[in-house]
Amino acid sequence: MLIHASPHEVHEIDHVEDTIDFRGRDLLGMEDFTAAEIAAILDTVASFKEISERDIKKVPTLRGKTVINLFFEPSTRTRTSFEIAGKRLSADVINISVSNSSMSKGESLRDTADNLAAMRTDALIVRHKSAGVPHMLARYLPSPVINAGDGAHEHPTQALLDLYTIREKLGTLAGRRALIVGDIASSRVARSNIIAMRKMGMQVSVCAPLTMLPVGIEKWGVDYTSDFDAALQDVDVVMMLRIQRERHGDVLFPSLQEYSSRYCLTSARMRRAKSEVLVMHPGPMNRGVEIAPEVADGLESVILQQVTNGVALRMAVLYLIIGGV
Amino acid sequence: MLIRGGRVIDPSQGIDRHTDVWIANGRIAFLGDGREMLQQQPSGPPPRILDVPGCVVAPGFLDVHTHLREPGFEYQETIASGLAAAAAGGFTGVAAMANTQPVNDHPAVTELMLRRAAAVGGTRLYPIGAVSAGLAGKELSEIGSMHEAGIVALSDDGLPVMNARLMRRAMEYGRMFNLPVLSHCEDQGLAAGGVMHEGVVSTALGLPGVPEAAENVMVYRDIQLAAMTGAHVHIQHVSTAEAVKLIRRAKAQDIRVTAEACPHHFTLTHEAIQQYDTNTKINPPLRTAEDVEAIKAGLQDGTIDIIASDHAPHHVTEKEQDYESAPSGIIGLETSVGLSLELYHQGVLSLAQLIAKFTIHPARLLGTARGTLAVGSPADVTIIAPDQTFVVDVASLHSQSRNTPFLGWQLRGTAVATIVDGNLIFERL
Numbered sequence: 196m197l198i199h200a201s202p203h204e205v206h207e208i209d210h211v212e213d214t215i216d217f218r219g220r221d222l223l224g225m226e227d228f229t230a231a232e233i234a235a236i237l238d239t240v241a242s243f244k245e246i247s248e249r250d251i252k253k254v255p256t257l258r259g260k261t262v263i264n265l266f267f268e269p270s271t272r273t274r275t276s277f278e279i280a281g282k283r284l285s286a287d288v289i290n291i292s293v294s295n296s297s298m299s300k301g302e303s304l305r306d307t308a309d310n311l312a313a314m315r316t317d318a319l320i321v322r323h324k325s326a327g328v329p330h331m332l333a334r335y336l337p338s339p340v341i342n343a344g345d346g347a348h349e350h351p352t353q354a355l356l357d358l359y360t361i362r363e364k365l366g367t368l369a370g371r372r373a374l375i376v377g378d379i380a381s382s383r384v385a386r387s388n389i390i391a392m393r394k395m396g397m398q399v400s401v402c403a404p405l406t407m408l409p410v411g412i413e414k415w416g417v418d419y420t421s422d423f424d425a426a427l428q429d430v431d432v433v434m435m436l437r438i439q440r441e442r443h444g445d446v447l448f449p450s451l452q453e454y455s456s457r458y459c460l461t462s463a464r465m466r467r468a469k470s471e472v473l474v475m476h477p478g479p480m481n482r483g484v485e486i487a488p489e490v491a492d493g494l495e496s497v498i499l500q501q502v503t504n505g506v507a508l509r510m511a512v513l514y515l516i517i518g519g520v
Numbered sequence: 521m522l523i524r525g526g527r528v529i530d531p532s533q534g535i536d537r538h539t540d541v542w543i544a545n546g547r548i549a550f551l552g553d554g555r556e557m558l559q560q561q562p563s564g565p566p567p568r569i570l571d572v573p574g575c576v577v578a579p580g581f582l583d584v585h586t587h588l589r590e591p592g593f594e595y596q597e598t599i600a601s602g603l604a605a606a607a608a609g610g611f612t613g614v615a616a617m618a619n620t621q622p623v624n625d626h627p628a629v630t631e632l633m634l635r636r637a638a639a640v641g642g643t644r645l646y647p648i649g650a651v652s653a654g655l656a657g658k659e660l661s662e663i664g665s666m667h668e669a670g671i672v673a674l675s676d677d678g679l680p681v682m683n684a685r686l687m688r689r690a691m692e693y694g695r696m697f698n699l700p701v702l703s704h705c706e707d708q709g710l711a712a713g714g715v716m717h718e719g720v721v722s723t724a725l726g727l728p729g730v731p732e733a734a735e736n737v738m739v740y741r742d743i744q745l746a747a748m749t750g751a752h753v754h755i756q757h758v759s760t761a762e763a764v765k766l767i768r769r770a771k772a773q774d775i776r777v778t779a780e781a782c783p784h785h786f787t788l789t790h791e792a793i794q795q796y797d798t799n800t801k802i803n804p805p806l807r808t809a810e811d812v813e814a815i816k817a818g819l820q821d822g823t824i825d826i827i828a829s830d831h832a833p834h835h836v837t838e839k840e841q842d843y844e845s846a847p848s849g850i851i852g853l854e855t856s857v858g859l860s861l862e863l864y865h866q867g868v869l870s871l872a873q874l875i876a877k878f879t880i881h882p883a884r885l886l887g888t889a890r891g892t893l894a895v896g897s898p899a900d901v902t903i904i905a906p907d908q909t910f911v912v913d914v915a916s917l918h919s920q921s922r923n924t925p926f927l928g929w930q931l932r933g934t935a936v937a938t939i940v941d942g943n944l945i946f947e948r949l
Contacts (some may be wrong), residue, residue, distance in 0.1 A: 226724075303840035325842035326726035327796030334795075346724025346844070383726060410729060411720035445713075 217515035221333045222341045227341035233391060236508075237359050239515060246283055254472040256518050257286035258501035260317040264290045266308075266343070267323040272478050272502065273343050273353075277320050280509035284316075291519070304328065308335035309403040318517045321345075341518045347381045351479050354387035356508040358395060360501050361432055364473055369396030374426050376402045376458060377436025377485055378447070379419075380409040384477045385436060389417055402426040404445040404458070424460050428469045434475040435460050435486045451484055465495065473497050521568045521942060524554045526577040526903065530681060532892035533875035537630040541577055543899040546942035550895060553885070570949065572903050575936060578875045579893050580612025582851060582882035583704070585756060588614070588645070591632060592621025597920045598643065599636040599832035602853070605831070605895035605919035606643040607946040609853040610769035610935025612900040614643060614831075615886055618650035618819060619678045625650035625661035627669035634670050642945040643938070644900075647740075648887050651676040651690045651701065657683055660690060667697040672886045675702035677756060678803075682708055684745065691751030700752035700778075700885060705763070706730075706804065715844050717790040717805040725745045725793065727843060730805055732760040743770040746777055754885055755779040757830050759804035761814030764923035768823040779818070781825040781850060784925070786815045792925060798839045799925040802830075803848035812833055812940040816868050826875075833921030851919045858910050858931030865932055871906065878902075881925025903937040903949075910934035 216236045225233070246254055262281045266274050274290065281288035312321055312335070319340045321329045326346030333340040344350040362368050367457050373392055379385045379401045392399050400418040401408070409502055412419050427433065438454060448454045459475065474486075474496045482488045491498060523541040528551060530536075540554030550557055557602075561567065583606065589597040597605075599616075606614045616633060620623035624633065630647045637645035649671035652662045655678070663674065674694045681687040681703070691701050711734040716722050718729025739755055743766060744754035755767060758781050770777045784802060789809050793800045801807060818824040832849025839846050856880070863869045869877075881901075883891025890900050910931045914922055937947040 303837045304842060305840045323842060325844040328842045331842065332797050346726050347728070380723075386724075386726060409723040410718050410731075411723045414720050415723075 218517070218519065219339055222351055222512060222516065223329050223333060224342060224356070225351050225354050225387045225394070226349070228394070230394045233355070233358065233394060235343065236355055236511060236515065237362060239511040240359050240504070242516065243510035244504065246510070247503070247506055252283050253285060254283065255285045256514055257281065259283040261315070262285045262286045262288045262312060262513065262516055262517075263316050264288060264292070265319060265321045265417065266291070267293050267321070267328070268344070270344070272324055273322065276502070276505045277343060277509050279506050280513055283506070284510055284513060286513065294510050296371050302440050304336050305337050308332045309366055311367055312336050312338070318513065338479060341512065341516070344383050346383065347386070348383050349387045350383040351385050351387050352509055352512060354391040355512070356501060356505040357388055357434070357475060357477070359508055360497055360504050362474065363504070364486070364497060365431060366394070368448055369457045370398070371428060371431045372398045372400070373432040373434060374400045374402060375434045375436065376423060376432040376460070377434070377438055378407045379403045379412070380407050382436050389415060393417075399429070400426055402458070404448055424464065424467055427464060429467065430472060432473045432475060433460065433468065436477070437479060437481055438439070439484045459487060460490050461482070462493070465490055465493070475501060478502070521570065521939070521945070522554050522557065523570045523572060523577055523901065523903070526572040526575045528577045529872050529875050530579055530893040531872050532579065532880040533636070533894060535859065536872055537820070542891065542899065543939070546899055548893050548895050548897050551854045551893065561646045562616050563617070565740065568944070570625050570937065570938070570944070572949065574905065574907075576871060576875070576904045576906060578902050578904065579879040579891050580938070580940065581857065581878040582886065582891055582901040583611045583614040583825055583829050583831070583856065584882045584885055585613040585782070586616055586831045586853065586936050587619065587833065587849070588616045589794065589833055590620065590636065590917045591629065593832035596835050599633065599639045601635060601918065601920040602639050602831070602833070603643040605851070605853040605917070607938045609855070609905060610857045610902045610938055611853060612642055613644040613646055613888070613936060614853070615648050617675060617677045618648050619655060623650050623654050624648065624666070624671070625653050625655070627662060627665040630666050630669035630671055635871070637702065639722070641942060644940065646672045646883070646888070648673050648675050648677070648702065650674070651681055652686060652778055655659060655679050657681055657686060660686070662694060662695055663699070664697065664884050664887045667699060667738060671699065671868065673700045673702050673754070675704070677702060677704045678705050684741055685865065687742065688745050688749060689919035691745055691749040691753065693854050694701060695749065696749045700754050702754045702756050703738070703742045705735050705739040705742060707737050708779045709727065710734035715801060715805070716793055717807045719790060719808060721790040721793060725796070732762060732807065735760050735804055736762045736766065739766050741782070743775055743777055747773070747775045752778070757782050757785065757804055757826060757828070758815060758818065759785050759811060761809050763813045764814045764823055768805060768818065768821070771823065778881070779823065780821060780824045780828040781824045782817045782828055782830045783856050784850060785857050786812055786819070786863070787923065796924060798844045799850055801846055801848050802850055816863065818870055819863065820873070825877065826885065827856065827860050827877045829853050831919070836922060836925045838924050848922050851917070851921050852924070854917055854919065855924060855931065857904060857913055857935045858933050859926070859934045860905070861906055861931070861933030864906060877924055899939060899942040901939040902935055904933060906933040908934050908936065
């Protein structure tokens, strides 16, 4: 078993870089990337996915690079995924978790950025409950910033891993129909996916109670409906979003029971969908609320493959942005 | 003092002509040919002469909406630094909002503010008393005794008076002292959590929005309360097209309502927030291009009587937080005149219309006899150069804070001299 990337793989990756150079770039949102760039990132993932299947899951690609995982908001999955991705590439990954309350009253974002810059970090991965924080940090930091989720704004690596998973399963993206269901208005996963999917030529619909559709959704080039059963027909991908009972103290629906009766992806509802539909969920799931356990664990579900691909996608992103010399 | 060679525009008297202004003993002594006045001058020290060709000589500008932050938030602004910024911006008087610490809900605070301002000298301070004790929206503040101490209007600005019954009582009670109620119109339930205009841009940026209806429903409520009580309600910082319509209709019904607009609300739209610059976070928020046009139309047809800065200093560390956590507000005293003169350059307002919105209209709201160049009036004068470029940069600002989205802008037109009671308190002639 090799413990570093084969020369052949490196050559392929170099070839991608010849056309599109990601080195030093921030990854703040899908808004900033073209279809060709998104395709180039997805094309890089497979070779990194292979590393995770090895007995010794480590290559020296980013040895000597320092990557900071700065999480202002609790996260298990995304933080761990980035950490594993960095470590499998031999980067030194430092996790910093800041509780929202202590940070928002103390050090300014500018001081945070200045201190990280002074420590000569190579990349900053940041999650924050407030939209725009990665963008503000990127203005002050010379090294690249990767957005790991900012408020209700964007979560670009999630959209990329979702696209990779869809492409892996269905072969192509263009012309495929995706349905995203749940709290669209406050979902960064929905925003990044809508933007990225449309750039890749997919048709996107969203489905939610009207209280969860954002103002101006009609300008987003997506179909929207509150009728889940009708929306499920003819889609290739159905992506369920986690439901939070309350948002900003806002009551968005009468009860979880009523929400589930209308918007839970159950096996009964699955019969309305195409037999080969992909069931996706960015996690963490509320089993029995937005997705029935038997569907989450069913044959159509690619939820755990999303998680596996998330590590490979994040390895690819780190490699493209701070790897190579 | 003789102000010579300028174009004198005084909407209070319908004057717009090239003439000279003679000031003696702190009052306007004479408008006319300066040579005659000099010849009549008895022996003694020669008067100070300000030659202002190409400039407009107007009554002293008044800003009815300023936050001076003292007492309580002196790290953001002091009465001294705020009045210096006002003088540099061309203002001879500013109305200071009550959201200090302690709140100006008691005559002791009113007296403190007036004493500090008097010690500073220069631009006059008109204190605004809180509607409710502690701005808590529960009970009335010490309105009568604050009136004796010198407040000129009532406002809980920064916070809406959500309880309509309390607002009614404030209007009724304030009316006994001829105190208008200045209303920050925002339904807190609808606006809760919002940090920018709710619309396509807030959706794209993932920031929680404040719907226009949050302002409109409160404007309508306060118009109804003014109609019911006969009190004078003044709608602060109008930001929506619908609010302009509601005010226009109320005026047609002879309800005692006046309104102000802020320069940022007729200069910028929510598109300015694209880069999450917290200096674009303002309450009410920057809205759409249609709202901007409606505000300009409202200024043009007189629906909106006054241009006010809503000068709201915040420390740089407060504004360097994330967009949702950063406080709302921008400084405006030193950019207000320049940004407003753009309305003249665009042909939206004549100079006389524009000057009325800075002089006689605010003077009527604040109940002061200033805002005019009538002979015998206190000699408060603002001289503006409508075509002189003013670059907004950190070095040029007198405010203690720097929170403005207009840093780096080149404004067409600026105040070049500010005179209070016959004393030249600021000039860049």
